[in-house]
Amino acid sequence: MSLKTTTKSTLAIAISLALTPLAYADDTTKEEKQIEEVAVIAKKLSYANNTVDQNMIDQQAPMTSVLAIMDNLPGININEGDAFGGDDWSTSITMRGFAIDGQQQQLGMTVDGIPNGGSNYGGGAKANRYLDTDNVQTIEVGQGTSDISSASLDALGGTFNFVSKDPEMQESTTISYTTGSHDAQRYFARYETGEILKNTFAYISYSDSSNSRWVGKGSNGGAKKQHAEMKFVSTQGDLNITGRISYDDVAEDNYNSVTVEQFNATSDWDHLTWNWTGIPHFDQMFAEGWSTLRENTLGYLKFEYAMSDVTTFEVTPYYHKNKGRGDWIPPYIMHPVDANGNLTDKGGEAEFRYGFTDQNGNPLMPAEGCTANYSWPWNSGPGLHAACYDRDAIPVMSYRHTHYAKERTGFTAKAQTTFDNHDLVAGIWMETSERDEHRDWHKVIDARVYHHFDAKPYWTQYELTFDQETVKWYLQDTITFDDLTVNLGVQQYLVDVEKDDHYDSSKDVKVDSDSDVLFSGGVQYQLSPSTEIFAGYSENFSAIKDGVLERDASTVTEIEPETADNIDFGVRYFGEDLSLTATFYKIEFNNRLRFVSPGSSDADGIDYAIGTNGSYINEGGIDSDGLEIGATYKVNNNWELYASFTKNNSEYNDNIGDIKKGQTVIDSVEDMWVVSANYFDGGLRFGASTKYTGERGEADDFIVTDMNLGYTVEFTGNGVKSVDLALVVNNLFDEEYLSSGDGRGNTYYIGAPRTTTFTVNVNF
Structure with a gap:
């Protein structure tokens, strides 16, 4: 990478600090503050943050995606095609007006601090590809502002860090089986080794899960997933070593988004079909032809070394391999030609398409003047209607595959020291990746x-x-003055991305997507032992994605990276029974990127042949402000209550085509609230959670209630240690609703119906 002269000296300082102990550590340091992690509330930091607890994990079935666990936290809205997270295509996450969906990736995601490689559908992977729900310890959410050490190129609006559980100290084996609605079943096994070497512990787990799409019946598609993880921790003197590897192999059939009018007509159908008709125009909607296939392997080794009582250093090399494909079944065959007009099987352009052939396989054109036309589910033109051809004409179709492959190699390194009233941290993240498509x-x-x-x-x-x-x-640098804590930070991203077009070198392009030096700072003031106030400011950055380079190379060099300035003001209260956090935020998002399709309209349906046409442009930005509140109250030794409230206002700050200044951002949620109750008595546990989600564009608001019931029986002796029974019901009252949009503002995915699962877990 070619680093700019103006950043070389600063980068050298950072590397030096990250790779060597700081020389002036004071032996008489201040007493280390206890970081208090209260269930579902927050850590004591100068920016808004939340973590999940075991109650939220219990509210979801083991075969549910780990993404769903954080849906009840303030400010967050998670939507997946079904209750199991069985479709990446229809998955979306929104927070403070920022989104991860099919159109945009504006929120960062890491697993044990390791970057996920992007959350986009094409070549990315969300946390559910790396972590089984049974193996999650917690999820750390930085709303608006992320930890300065977070390794992500997408963190415009905050980050999610999914933390895997550590191995247990005692040898044990866990086997569980889940069965449920929509042909759901899952087998899971985890073996805890106990101490295998001196101060070294490990576990290995495997799961096999499957379910059908909840829409329709019969040959309706679904999801099948195999997942394996291994993790070890070892302490050797002043050195701690952690290693982890995960493997995930999944085949998913997608859900389709629908208009509000289509939903009002048929609220339980996404307009994909489950019977093969032999008529290509209808069979292009066959559910089993809309598929996502992915394999992901991620491994890391983390070395943490205590150089002294006040100075630590850690380095974590990692490797990630991703491959897979996405499928569609267009109702025609393309006739591609090269620059000279000759038929070709590589590159070139489609001269025409045809949907019928004669008995010898020769393409047929529609009869002259034929006006016969299909109108469902959208207009595909008279050339695809059987009435335009002789009765012996043969219909033809294509099966279109988009292949993805990615390899990433990198490391993170961090050094931390304390002297006087200063806590200093310095670090670096470096990664090299190659993605083929x-x-x-x-x-x-x-x-x-x-x-x-x-x-x-x-x-x-x-x-x-x-x-x-x-x-x-x-x-x-974090500086402590009695009850006042101040932190000041700087960071910079230096990103080079280059495209090699194997068929047309004139479309090759290289872009330097470097940030300015970004400032962050914050203050915390301890009003009393139980109450603190905080304020924080951060300059956030999102590098230009390689997907932007897929398009028109002539416009790419004019693109600017997206940026966001975030301000938080808040208060936290940690009482004996009540814990509460409230945050007011204000965000200015600039240089928003939007994809401009080459002359197509939604009325034309899917443009299967779009290829690498079209372009991205920077257009205006978004202003957001809002309030987030979360609280946990311990009623007594048996009952615990939780509630959260979100008021978010995200508006476009410029006129953008059909979008007008002041218009609410597409798919952003203005109002959300959650009320949850959990009961414990010996081995019995019970929980119920209700969430309200406000209007999103044309989609109405809705309320969904989940319920869970579990019982654990403990045994003594050398055999079975415990048996746990767990019932989870998602969408208890079978609410019919539109969940998330597809990012374009005119279609939405249908929310999953009532879904019940039952799990038997045996530990011995």
Whole structure:
């Protein structure tokens, strides 16, 4: 990577601090403050943050995605295609007007502090690809402002850090089985080794889960997933070593978004079909042809060394490999030609498409003047209507695959020391990644029979390789003056991304996506032993994604990275029975990126052949402000109550096409509240949680209630140690609602119906 001269000296300082002990540590340090992590409330930091507790984990079934666990935290709205998180395509996360969905990635995500490599559908992977719900310890959420050491290129609006559980000290084996609605079943096993070497403990786990799509019946698609994890921790003198590796292999059939009008007509159908008709125009909506296949392997080794009582150093190298594909079944075959007009199987452009052939396989054109037309589910033109051809014409289809592959290698390093009233931390994150993407088209062997396709593609539309190098450095000083704590930090991202077009070198492009030196700062003041106030400011940054480089190379060099300035003001109270946190925030989001499609409209339906056409542009920004409140109250030894409230106002601050200044941001939620109760008595536990989600554009507000009931029986002796029974019901009252939008503002995904699961867990 070519680093700019103006940053070299600063970067050198950061590397030096991260890789060597700081020389002036005072032997007589201040007494270390106890960081108090109250269930579901917050850590004592100068910015808004929340963590989940075991109650929120119990409210979800073990086969549920780990993303769903944090849905009840203030400010957060999680939506997935079904109650199990069985479809990445329809998954969305919104927080303070920022989103992770099919159109944008504006929130950072890490697993044990390791960057996830992006959360986008094409080549990215969210935390549910790396972590089983049974193995999650907690989730740390930084609303608006992230920890300065967080390793993410997407953290415009905050970060989510998913923390895996550590191995137990005693040898044990856990086996569980889950069964439930929509053919759901899951097998899980985890073996805790106990002490295998001196001060060394480990576990290994495996799960196999599957479920059908809840929409429709019969041959309706679904999700199948195999997942494995291994983790060890070892303490050898002043050195702590942690190693972890996860493997995830999933095949998912997608859910489709619908308009409000379609939902009002049929609230339990996403307009995908489950019977093969032999009519390509209808069969392009066959659910099993809308698929996501992914494999992800992520491993890291973390070395933490105590150089003295006041100085520590850690370094964590990691490796990630991702591969997979996304499927669609267009109701036609393309006729691609090269620059000279000759038929080609690589690159070029589609000269025309055809939906019917004669008995010899020759393309047929519709009869002259034919006006016969399809109108459901959208207009595909008269060229695809059987009435425009002789009765012996043969319908044809394609099976379109977009292949994704990514390899990332990197490390994070951090040094921390204390002297006088200063806590200093300095660190660096470096990563090199290569991502390959290509799209090929296969002929469906006989569209009249089924979607079986020829393994050899008839056309590879494009083939791209993206190389990216990332460096982030940071410095932070936390200064304590009795009841007042002040922290000051600086960080910078230096990102180079380059595209290699294997078929057309004129489309190669390279972009330096470097940030300015970004400032963050905050204060905490302890009003009393139980009450503190805080205020924080941060300059957040999102690097230009390699997906932007897929498009028109002539416009890419004009793109500016997205930025956001975040301000938090808040109060925290930690009483004997009541814990509460309230935060007011204000955010200015600039240089928002939007994809401009090349002349298509939603009325035309899916543009399967869009390829790498279109472009991204910076347009205006978003202003957000709001209030987040979260509280936990311990009624007595048996009952605990939790509540959260969110008021968010996110508006566009410029006129953007059809969007007007002051208009509410697409898919952002203005009002949310949660009320939850949990009961414990010996081995019995019970919980119920109700969440209200306000209007989003044309989608109405809705209320969903979840319920869980569990009982644990303990045994003595050398055999079975415990048996746990758990019942979870999501959407208890079977509410019909539209959950999240697809990021475009005109269609939404249908919320999952009542879903029940029952789990038997045996520990021995």
